[in-house]
Amino acid sequence: MEQAEIGLIGLGVMGSNLALNIAEKGNRIAVFNRSPEATRNFHAEAGALQDRIVPCETLEAFVAAIRPPRPIIIMIKAGEPVDQQMELLKPYLSAxxxxxxxxxANFHDTIRRFDNLxxxxxxxxxxxxxxxxxxxxxxxxxxxxxxxxxWKRVETVLTSISARFNGEPCVAWLGENGAGHFVKTIHNGIEYADMQMIAEIYGILRDGLRMDAAEIGEVFGRWNGGRLNSYLTEITEKVLKATDPVSGKPMVDMIVDAAGQKGTGKWSVIEAQNLGVAATAIEAAVAGRILSxxxxxxxxxxxxxxxxxPVELPTDKAAFIDDLESALLAAKIGAYAQGFAVMAAASAHYNWNLPMPTIARIWxxxxxxxxxxxxxxxxAFTADPQAANLIVTPAFSQMVKDADGALRRVVSHAAxxxxxxxxxxxxxxxxDAYRRGRGTANLIQAQxxxxxxxxxxxxxGVDQHHGPWGS
Structure with missing residues (x-):
């Protein structure tokens, strides 16, 4: 029997979907789940893709079904279960x-696993x-x-299954050991900030302008056709326009306002602080979920x-909604700028040489x-890969200048x-802090x-480093 090009362990929702994607793109894949019944059911339900899927009920048979050197994707709960699965696999693997x-995964775990092998x-x-x-x-x-x-062993398969932007695959090798998982962590931190900012704008429209969910959905729909075009803006419109089949009310109005989190946002904040990088938008988003x-x-x-x-409603509602659009754009730029600044610091600290233009490209x-x-x-990063911060690049500095007044008006109105x-x-x-050449930390240093x-x-520059506090 022809050997599989790659293997996958863990046939939960994500693992099953990834395996089907791999098979659909013409790759032969071996699959294993700790429950043999789950493996059999997955293969039975794979339809026309069955011929490219090799279902295995033992680890020994699973490993033997893959062409050496064997790439094996582990798609199970992060943390200790991954370590346990790796130990179970090792006796069957070859150089x-x-x-x-x-x-x-926490990228520190990834570095540890990489080093241990x-x-x-x-x-x-x-x-x-x-x-x-x-x-x-x-x-x-x-x-x-x-x-x-x-990377070269898995490049063909991963390139075949990745998303495409204007024909370019959204996959890349970013560096040694934990580089990939670190970038994914910061991706999720930016995601936290983006979602929090969208929710705050929603709150202003709902509680400040007293608009209903469907009306707010229309606003996000218009914005998605312009500068704020994004996946999160797109789904925000859909979420706000959805109706609860039980009550008949807007679905969003029936959901408890307490947001969950799985840890990646918190990890982003911790790493930013450890690296000495201000990532205040991500910090605010994590704190927002905790408060929720x-x-x-x-x-x-x-x-x-x-x-x-409440203060009086803006006299020109349409103009204020335009301000909200500009304010959200400016704030999102700040969140992305902070995320890329954290990655730049990590790249230097861990000797990864993270390619910033490539990261933006595959996102x-x-x-x-x-x-x-x-x-x-x-x-922006292709033109200047060593830019100190995204907001000082020509295109983004102009965007921030153009949206600065709107962000101030929106934050002031909300306060x-x-x-x-x-x-x-x-x-x-x-x-405001980043662009002020003379700040107030001189007082903190004196204290x-x-x-x-x-x-x-x-x-x-005088060589005198203490004040006359005792005199």
């Missing part, structure tokens, strides 16, 4: 075989996959970290404080944060109305020196 973690003859790929269930089935954005040799989960506390606080008296289709201006980000906009506010504060003798540098 050159590649274990591939395609889940949302260095002298074993085996190797490891940490592979970020974005696009959800639909992307896995029909074309995700794929971020690969591992040796270049292992404290619903009982929020309801109790509302009974104590009440809600602020243009297939992934959750795909948007119109990722093409512009690609161009006066008592409407929470932590991510929009943080984006504005980030712009630190006063109570802890930490010292400071002087603007005149």
């Amino acid at each position: 050159g075989d590649i274990m591939i973690d395609a889940g949302n 260095k002298d074993s003859g085996l190797t490891f790929i940490g592979m970020g996959v974005s696009g959800g269930e639909e992307g896995a089935r029909h074309g995700p954005s794929i971020m690969v970290g591992g040796t270049e040799e292992s 989960s404290q619903k009982a506390e929020r309801e109790a606080a509302e009974t104590i404080f009440g809600l602020p008296t 243009r289709a297939g992934c959750i944060i795909r948007s119109q201006f990722l093409d512009e980000i690609t161009s 006066l109305s008592g409407l929470p906009v932590p991510a929009l506010s943080s984006a504005l504060a980030y712009f 630190r020196d006063f109570f802890g003798a930490h010292g400071f540098d002087r603007i005149d």
